[in-house]
Amino acid sequence: MKLKYLLVGSILLLLLISAGCGNKSAAGGEVFTAASAKNTDSKINVRMVKLLVEDQTDHEVEITEDLPASPQIFAGLERDEFDFAGLFSGEVYNNYFDEVEYSTDPEETLEQAQTYFGEEYDIKWYDPLGFVNNYSIAIPKEVAEDNNIETVSELGEYADVMDLGTDNAWIERDNDGYQEFQETYGYKFKDARGMDASLMYKGIENGDLDVVTAYTVDPQLKEYDLKVLEDDKQFFPPYEASIIATNSVLEEYPEVDEVVESLVNVVSTEEMTDLIYQVDIEGKNINEVTKQFLEEKDMID
Template identity: 55%
Template sequence: MKKKLLLALLASAMLLLAACGGEQSADGGEVFEFGAQSYTDPKIAAQIVKILVEENTDHEVTITEDIQASPQILASIDREEFDFAMLYSGEVYNNHFDDVEYSTNSEQTIENAQNLFGEEYDITWFDSIGFKNEYAIAIQGQLQDSEGIETISDLEPLAGDLRLGTDTSWVERDNDGYRGFQDAYGFEFGDVRAMEVSLMYEGIKNDELDVVTAYTVDPQIAEYDLRILEDDAEFFPPYDASLVARNEVLDNYPEVKEIFDNLVDTVSTEQMSQLILEVDLNGRSTEEVAREFLENEGLLN
């Protein structure tokens, strides 16, 4: 009888522990999960968060990289599989909400993202971490010089003969993707190729592409003498980068919220571009450049 009672008590204790959920860190804290897209900047941001959380608390952060697009990240946050991420304000116009009013104003777009995503997913969408990573149409420098192209509209007479390289998500999106682009500018490119961002830049460097959907923070723009064209139809929305976190985590662990608050407006576009260059072109690890950045900025104890 005593043996059965002991077993029952042990089973109850195990169920209670399971109900408390979550792994524990080596120091007895929590283990949080950061979901990062396939771009280099969210991978660097993930390392920045990981380093600061692990240096300043008893918690640990694990990182899942190369998530295809923001809807997958948001769905994983909704299922409590991810606790943190870095997302971009312009995502609020990307078919998530039917009644959002489009704006090209950065502050209004961040506010829209904070209100709508915050309510829908029970997250805090922090103010911008400091940099923008916006879509832009870029062409080879020699093409601009020979044809005198300054605006996206200037491409229309040549578009049927041009090869466009872009990332897969831009082709698939409606509002701020290729379909919306065609509606705004009234033309389409003769050859559209969806690919990884690194292959896109290699393609235009090797004269296999004429036009790419560049990201304004990417160092390859200057490295390969690409020219950003004026978005004369004001088609592309602002894409200010912000950290996001589940409210349950922030409520239960204010020390984590303090770290996120302190990261607002700490990484400029120029700084992130240099960090990406170190990773993508110089072959350094995201962890190495993130730690060096934090040390240089005096953000590590």
């Protein structure tokens, strides 16, 4: 009987040891979790974190991706499921906090995101990675060059003979939708059609559309040779990309904080557009694309 209890105790001890080892990296560090939404730029952002942390520390990072939207990331943070994520400053305007004051100023938007999300979820919202992914107005580069159009204001001279393609949501959006756009810039297009994004880009390719509302890192901007016009009246709210991390991880592992800080201002909007183009249009492996980018920046060997 004593032998039976001894064997049972030994097995339980081994199970406890195994369970503890399951949270350790191969090098003896911790295993963290990074969350990403469905968009390719967010996936690249957390892969940069993973590659750098694993290159420069004994820790590892597991990625949970294709979450439907940011609310699922914040819910995971509340449940202590995630240690890192890639998010955007303009998210602060999506009805999380009553006291937020709407602004299209990048610094004000970032400050509010860092303050309110930081306090609510006990996280550090890092300074931006260097690129933005917000609404923009885009036209064929050839049209822009032939008519010397650089800004959204300058487009107004031709808008009454131009057809606009946009997603359905923008037609009805508050704050930064089409109605407010007309009030800010003082003109409207000949026609504004809501549609799926793929149809929107096909429409401008075959000449059925003259203008589209694009996200600033859409790979189709490169694929169809489109020019993003300068939002000279700062109409669209900024969605600057940042990494966030839980304060509990950063306090216990300050070396991780140093690694993530090194990603501030590392990738421009043009560079991110190119990275997404390689993944989404050329079909390259997202891990290899991200790794090559960091190698070219001399951030990993």
